[in-house]
Amino acid sequence: MKADTTPLSEPVFLILLSLAQSPRHGYALLKDTEALSDGRVRLSTGTLYGALRRLLEDQWIERFETDDTSRDKQSYRLTPTGRKYLQIELARMNQLTRAAAACLKRREV
Amino acid sequence: MPETERGIKIAMKFAYETLLQLYPAHYRNLFAREMTGVFEQVVREYRLRGPLSYFAFLLMEFGGLIVGAVTIWTDEYMRRTAPRRWLSLPVLVPIIAGACASIYLQGLVYSGLAGHRPKLLPPPTLPQTNLQLLGLMALIGMCIALVSVLSLAFVWNMRAVGNRSGRLKPIWMPGRAVRGPLSRRDQILQRNARREREMRRVPRRPLGLE
Numbered sequence: 001m002k003a004d005t006t007p008l009s010e011p012v013f014l015i016l017l018s019l020a021q022s023p024r025h026g027y028a029l030l031k032d033t034e035a036l037s038d039g040r041v042r043l044s045t046g047t048l049y050g051a052l053r054r055l056l057e058d059q060w061i062e063r064f065e066t067d068d069t070s071r072d073k074q075s076y077r078l079t080p081t082g083r084k085y086l087q088i089e090l091a092r093m094n095q096l097t098r099a100a101a102a103c104l105k106r107r108e109v
Numbered sequence: 110m111p112e113t114e115r116g117i118k119i120a121m122k123f124a125y126e127t128l129l130q131l132y133p134a135h136y137r138n139l140f141a142r143e144m145t146g147v148f149e150q151v152v153r154e155y156r157l158r159g160p161l162s163y164f165a166f167l168l169m170e171f172g173g174l175i176v177g178a179v180t181i182w183t184d185e186y187m188r189r190t191a192p193r194r195w196l197s198l199p200v201l202v203p204i205i206a207g208a209c210a211s212i213y214l215q216g217l218v219y220s221g222l223a224g225h226r227p228k229l230l231p232p233p234t235l236p237q238t239n240l241q242l243l244g245l246m247a248l249i250g251m252c253i254a255l256v257s258v259l260s261l262a263f264v265w266n267m268r269a270v271g272n273r274s275g276r277l278k279p280i281w282m283p284g285r286a287v288r289g290p291l292s293r294r295d296q297i298l299q300r301n302a303r304r305e306r307e308m309r310r311v312p313r314r315p316l317g318l319e
Contacts (some may be wrong), residue, residue, distance in 0.1 A: 044173025
């Protein structure tokens with residue numbers, strides 16, 4: 001996943017955003033992505049774990065050992081690389097929002 | 110829990126685990142139990158929301174699993190067939206030669222058809238002048254030359270493949286592939302593969318000596 005050039009997909013963006021707050025396991029991630037998107041994005045487990053696998057491979061997130069960690073319940077957290085790419089994506093979105101607002105304002109005038 | 114409900118729960122879990130078999134083994138080792146755990150949690154929640162919501166959720170889950178499996182196998186395939194292998198000269202030469210030949214031959218056919226009038230078919234005539242005869246001979250010669258070039262390219266490609274693997278011998282040149290001279294690149298590749306195999310081999314510890 002090359003965040004320098006390619007925008008993140010919405011599920012990946014929401015997963016990263018959710019993990020930016022605190023480490024979470026699979027079920028909490030599902031709930032959090034749904035809440036963050038106002039119920040618009042409902043990930044299936046296949047989509048969620050497909051995205052998690054890619055993020056793990058790219059080392060944007062890592063598995064996180066907690067006291068109650070078992071094979072059924074594994075927590076994940078954001079790595080510094082993942083945080084950096086999330087910030088890049090946020091900056092890109094901010095720039096887009098500013099440009100869109102400027103365009104609309106110009107049209108109104 | 111009533112018997113029917115328990116039966117449905119077991120059936121759903123079984124269906125989910127069966128669909129998980131579509132994924133590669135390493136993926137299943139890493140995520141299967143975790144995914145099943147999350148699925149069971151979400152199933153419990155959706156059953157309380159009513160049958161329609163439950164059915165929609167199951168459709169989405171199973172559909173997502175199948176789509177996920179296809180995506181992961183595609184990734185695997187792309188990773189295994191590195192682009193370098195497709196861009197190598199022995200593969201590209203026959204492809205380009207084949208494409209050129211196809212374009213040339215089709216061009217001949219279509220240019221011939223363009224001047225053809227279906228209603229006023231002239232009677233088939235043999236070449237009348239030496240120039241026409243020469244043109245026909247040149248055309249046949251070019252076709253034979255093209256076929257020869259393609260055959261040579263194919264044989265060259267197979268020889269390169271045979272040399273590279275060190276095991277695969279083209280049947281029309283027995284023993285040639287193994288003894289054939291290796292290019293510097295292939296020598297490096299073989300050396301690296303040998304090193305990698307040695308690194309993977311776990312050293313045996315002498316029993317009871319430590």
